[in-house]
């Protein structure tokens with residue numbers, strides 16, 4: 161089937177999903193073929209590749225042993241410890257077998273859950289793949305979370321084993337994991353029987369609870385020659401649980417299937433990310449997030465690529481470190497986030513010039529809105545194609561993106577492009593539920609069935625799945641809770657979250673639009689806009705700005721000058737109605753651990769309320785900044 165054009169292939173994927181996906185399914189190895197491509201007899205639940213049996217680990221690792229046994233599969237780089245280790249597919253296979261044997265000896269089998277609470281080290285990936293090999297379900301908990309978040313995820317999963325390390329490192333500082341684990345296990349109602357610890361030798365006072373806590377190196381030694389059979393599982397067997405960022409509320413436990421996910425990722429590697437076997441991919445996310453699951457671990461390995469797992473920050477030892485890695489490993493595809501690029505933007509521009517990054521074909525950015533100045537800045541500096549892609553933990557892979565592997569369409573900065581094949585995207589009017597016209601704002605929804613790779617349900621809570629995602633718009637569609645508009649050429653623009661709308665005297669304004677306007681000013685590094693309750697107008701706009709040059713807002717005169725200039729910028733771009741009532745200058749904005757703005761907490765503080773659930777907050781100092789700025793509003 162020739163994919164003639166983007167329009168044709170997208171149309172085929174929507175009108176004849178069975179035909180489209182049956183062909184894509186050939187990208188992975190099935191032990192037993194599927195009898196049906198899709199079972200949508202119980203909407204909104206979709207089952208893909210019914211009766212087909214497969215295994216994620218086999219497809220990511222074993223399958224490559226014949227063709228590329230000595231090619232690096234994984235390169236582990238830590239600028240925190242100075243360690244740099246490469247694992248060929250053959251070595252990765254051996255390590256995964258050892259780890260699977262260790263887990264199996266602890267009673268982990270098909271359907272059993274394993275919590276992986278790990279820093280960015282290779283063993284974290286061995287453990288994920290080992291779970292997949294055994295048909296066990298992993299729940300990776302971001303290593304930066306503290307005991308409470310860990311405990312709630314333990315209770316949700318009821319794991320057999322918790323896999324962890326003595327410590328992680330960030331910015332040169334050790335973060336001891338074990339005391340956090342101990343505390344979490346005290347808080348949890350359903351603690352695991354055993355805790356397996358990778359001792360990196362960072363925590364000199366590592367305490368072990370006899371009978372419960374086990375040393376990974378010792379267990380691994382016992383299974384050096386292990387060969388663990390692959391557990392073939394039915395396509396919809398859960399591969400993992402992963403929680404959303406919790407930007408808007410209580411994190412939801414996304415449950416992913418096996419076969420649909422493998423097919424979706426393998427397809428995305430060709431059509432979206434352009435990853436060929438043998439190429440090197442560098443995804444700077446963390447394995448605790450969906451981008452890490454899909455594009456540090458499973459996607460590149462399914463494609464037979466080399467994947468880099470990086471422990472460290474983008475600015476240590478200096479802001480050239482990522483480009484040094486690109487040069488050294490001839491990275492071809494890179495995946496990062498707008499937040500990280502904005503961090504680099506505040507650094508010495510010379511760092512971007514120091515290395516030869518000509519191997520790099522494209523830089524993919526996702527996770528939050530990519531403002532045009534940031535996109536242009538990095539694209540010009542590196543001379544690479546910058547591709548914004550829009551998706552959610554729930555979908556597991558992009559909903560909107562350029563799809564250069566199908567047809568390289570012209571790019572528009574500020575837009576993540578067009579709907580990805582398989583996603584039947586609509587924009588609906590919030591009140592009427594009717595499709596909106598071009599250029600009008602609507603809620604982005606997906607007409608089910610959701611394509612392969614998307615969440616099958618909320619772990620342990622089918623009712624929450626239906627209620628959360630399918631209860632708006634007469635139960636007919638999956639709601640993304642994001643605003644978007646589409647232009648006459650069919651490009652989409654994300655305008656922010658549906659609960660981030662400000663209503664000023666009856667005018668509905670997206671926080672994102674105002675943020676875009678403010679960040680187009682050269683003096684602005686980052687900005688957050690929230691609506692604050694106002695007796696007269698319903699809501700007024702408050703903006704929190706991180707200046708590019710801290711010295712420019714060090715005194716009242718500087719702040720007033722920049723504030724005035726920013727007000728004028730908003731007036732000019734959006735009109736006076738969108739003008740912030742107040743602009744506050746801060747050094748840092750409150751974000752989730754995954755780098756997303758915590759607008760709900762900023763808004764709560766601005767309205768004198770409790771900032772709410774802060775378990776996902778990255779740096780408490782940032783909330784303090786907001787608090788201080790609100791206390792001293794004078795210029």
Ligand code: ATP
Pocket residue numbers: 404405406407408409410411412525526527528529530548549550551552553554576640641642654656657754756
């Ligand atoms: P929660 O659902 O728990 O509140 P969250 O939505 O932040 O948390 P994620 O699944 O990590 O959890 O984030 C997905 C959201 O991130 C999207 O719904 C969208 O709001 C935003 N997002 C992701 N990529 C982009 C992008 N390219 N452009 C604009 N927004 C994006």
Ligand code: MG
Pocket residue numbers: 404552
């Ligand atoms: Mg969300």
